[in-house]
Amino acid sequence: MKKDGDKDLQPSGYSSSPCSMHSVDPAYMGLERPAEVARPSGETALANLGEALLAGLPDAIVYSDSKGLIRFWNSGAQRIFGYTEAEALDQSLDIIIPERLRARHWEGYERMMETGKSRHAADKLLAVPALNKSGDKLSIQFTVAPVTGRDGVLEGIVAVLRDVTETFEEIRRLRGAQS
Ligand code: HEM
Known part of the structure; x- marks a missing residue:
């Protein structure tokens, strides 16, 4: 689940909005997924960890x-x-x-x-x-x-x-x- 704070985790100058003509984000086309961009999922999981601990146990x-x-x-x-x-x-x-x-x-x-x-x-x-x-x-x-x-x-x-x-x-x- 995407959290509001996730945008802050993007590398500066990088836009997360998808290109209207492509189903993939243009920033990834023909490129290796940049290492920094992998961070949000980890950070999001960490943010969700709090919710899981409080609500899911x-x-x-x-x-x-x-x-x-x-x-x-x-x-x-x-x-x-x-x-x-x-x-x-x-x-x-x-x-x-x-x-x-x-x-x-x-x-x-x-x-x-x-x-x-x-x-x-x-x-x-x-x-x-x-x-x-x-x-x-x-x-x-x-x-x-x-x-x-x-x-x-x-x-x-x-x-x-x-x-x-x-x-x-x-x-x-x-x-x-x-x-
Ligand atoms: C489930 C029902 C509860 C009972 C029957 C209960 C009973 C007790 C008892 C008998 C003590 C004294 C223990 C001792 O010093 O040896 C104590 C201490 C304490 N209780 Fe409760 N309690 C309950 C729930 C809670 C809850 C839900 C909280 C906090 C949200 C809480 C916070 C505290 C705190 C902070 C102490 C002092 C602990 C310490 O100095 O280490 N208690 N409680």
């Missing part, structure tokens, strides 16, 4: 602002937690956090908004029970990262969350079978 990706209000909710989040994007946007993260964990969550959230840093090692997954729209308990593993605006000021936090309910239940079942 089964994990939930949730971004919330400095106040903890949900500002981005992908299809994985809808699948895992049951709320549509329209239902989740502008809501507090509380909609997926069991009441007894909210104080700990907001304490950690506010600390990270102040310091820009996680209290945990970079490779540490947080494992918590969460709630879906029907009120069922899920087992979730997640990681968080601070998100800054253009001026470098911290604007919110993004989380990637995975539903590990089945894995956890299987582990519990196996442990039960051993004892």
